[in-house]
Amino acid sequence: MKFSWFTLSLLSLILWANPALAGRLTHWQFDQRNHQLTFSTDGSVQPQAKLLANPSRLVIDLPGTTLSRPTVNQRVGGTIREVRIGQFDARTTRIVIELAPGYTINPAQVGFRGFTDQQWQVTLPEPERIDLSREPVMTLQNFQVTQNGFFVRLPGQPRATIQRSRDRQTIAVDLSGQTIPSNLQNQTVLINRYGVSTIQFQTHRILLAVPANSPDWRVAVGINGIAIVPTTGQPVLEGDRTTVPLPSSEPDVVVIPVPAPERTAPNPPPTPTAQPGDFRVPNARILAAIDPGHGGRDPGAIGIGGLREVDVVLPVSLSVARRLSAAGVSVMMTRSDDRFISLQERTAMANRSRANLFVSIHANAISMSRPDVNGVETFYFQGANSRQLATSIQQSILNQIPMNSRGVKQARFYVLRTASMPAVLVEVGFVTGAQDAPRLANPAFREEMAEAIANGILQYISQTR
Numbered sequence: 001m002k003f004s005w006f007t008l009s010l011l012s013l014i015l016w017a018n019p020a021l022a023g024r025l026t027h028w029q030f031d032q033r034n035h036q037l038t039f040s041t042d043g044s045v046q047p048q049a050k051l052l053a054n055p056s057r058l059v060i061d062l063p064g065t066t067l068s069r070p071t072v073n074q075r076v077g078g079t080i081r082e083v084r085i086g087q088f089d090a091r092t093t094r095i096v097i098e099l100a101p102g103y104t105i106n107p108a109q110v111g112f113r114g115f116t117d118q119q120w121q122v123t124l125p126e127p128e129r130i131d132l133s134r135e136p137v138m139t140l141q142n143f144q145v146t147q148n149g150f151f152v153r154l155p156g157q158p159r160a161t162i163q164r165s166r167d168r169q170t171i172a173v174d175l176s177g178q179t180i181p182s183n184l185q186n187q188t189v190l191i192n193r194y195g196v197s198t199i200q201f202q203t204h205r206i207l208l209a210v211p212a213n214s215p216d217w218r219v220a221v222g223i224n225g226i227a228i229v230p231t232t233g234q235p236v237l238e239g240d241r242t243t244v245p246l247p248s249s250e251p252d253v254v255v256i257p258v259p260a261p262e263r264t265a266p267n268p269p270p271t272p273t274a275q276p277g278d279f280r281v282p283n284a285r286i287l288a289a290i291d292p293g294h295g296g297r298d299p300g301a302i303g304i305g306g307l308r309e310v311d312v313v314l315p316v317s318l319s320v321a322r323r324l325s326a327a328g329v330s331v332m333m334t335r336s337d338d339r340f341i342s343l344q345e346r347t348a349m350a351n352r353s354r355a356n357l358f359v360s361i362h363a364n365a366i367s368m369s370r371p372d373v374n375g376v377e378t379f380y381f382q383g384a385n386s387r388q389l390a391t392s393i394q395q396s397i398l399n400q401i402p403m404n405s406r407g408v409k410q411a412r413f414y415v416l417r418t419a420s421m422p423a424v425l426v427e428v429g430f431v432t433g434a435q436d437a438p439r440l441a442n443p444a445f446r447e448e449m450a451e452a453i454a455n456g457i458l459q460y461i462s463q464t465r
């Protein structure tokens with residue numbers, strides 16, 4: 001199996017919880033490649049958000065939402081360090097997206113979207129490097145006096161804590177065991193800037209000599225060093241000159257406005273009860289895995305007028321997912337944009353998430369010399385539940401859309417064999433078919449198809465509960 005990094009980029013976690021009075025966070029997913037968080041709750045929620053500094057992190061609070069689980073930490077990697085989910089207080093679930101050291105995001109570019117009051121999407125802009133050492137006023141090797149304060153270059157991933165002495169005349173910056181560059185060690189530098197008279201470098205510690213009445217200082221951690229900057233933008237007297245208020249390199253808290261949801265979610269259907277060998281968690285909500293076929297470097301079949309399978313199945317799948325969520329079903333997608341995902345990873349994602357059913361969506365093809373072959377067919381591998389899911393979807397499509405039926409069939413497709421839940425593969429028509437191709441190219445038809453597939457899935461859920 002060829003490794004590709006983005007097969008690992010879709011992190012998701014299903015949070016099963018006991019019924020509670022407040023709304024619960026039922027599902028979240030962080031798409032690393034698109035810096036996109038989606039989450040669902042089973043009660044109405046209006047999130048609150050802010051960006052905090054040091055380290056830069058986006059904090060999303062869900063008032064009136066509980067999480068009956070310990071805190072979850074999910075490592076991400078790259079410019080985003082991790083996603084943490086925990087119970088902030090008795091009535092608030094908190095989601096924290098922490099950026100990698102030395103990175104931040106522009107809070108004005110964080111996009112919140114509530115599809116409903118229970119289904120939210122948060123899009124982060126591309127993280128930017130925090131450049132703490134810009135515009136130096138004075139430079140020594142590994143040390144700069146900048147327009148914000150002082151910058152000390154440190155190797156590795158810098159960490160530091162800061163403390164002011166009881167007599168308020170010394171600011172001590174401790175580097176948690178990291179060593180100060182050798183050219184600075186045991187040096188005392190005369191500064192006379194920002195109210196600081198001298199900076200003394202020890203081995204693991206930096207001492208600033210300040211007047212007792214001067215403002216407090218803080219440490220900002222960057223990618224290749226630390227900045228020691230005044231906490232406030234108050235004017236600082238330095239000798240006989242007055243500097244302008246000092247801008248801090250990163251504000252400590254920026255509140256991010258979150259728009260109201262686009263609409264209110266309908267009441268979810270009654271909670272299905274467990275079926276032996278089918279739904280492992282009693283009274284859990286249903287999680288549907290939707291798998292749009294192909295993607296990225298694999299466009300699938302190519303048919304009449306260059307119609308590509310991949311361009312048909314993604315919009316159909318996204319619409320199926322939206323419709324299921326609107327009906328109160330939790331949904332995970334193996335991909336929600338045009339990217340390559342291996343077959344192995346598709347079922348692995350669904351299995352890991354313990355999805356209750358798996359629906360792969362494809363479009364069919366046969367030779368370009370057979371435009372007479374048209375129609376919809378649905379495959380399953382084995383098992384009464386898989387057959388029932390296939391039948392329910394095939395029937396729903398035929399009830400709603402006049403098109404040729406090629407029937408419900410058994411097939412040994414990889415995704416059907418390796419999914420550990422009822423699994424089907426729907427072929428929504430032939431991109432090489434004279435009747436099907438123009439319809440599959442039509443967005444309105446694809447919406448109809450999505451509605452029919454979603455209805456088939458919902459029918460199956462109601463039959464098997």
Ligand SMILES: [Zn+2]
Nearest residue numbers: 293300362363
């Ligand atoms: Zn296909």
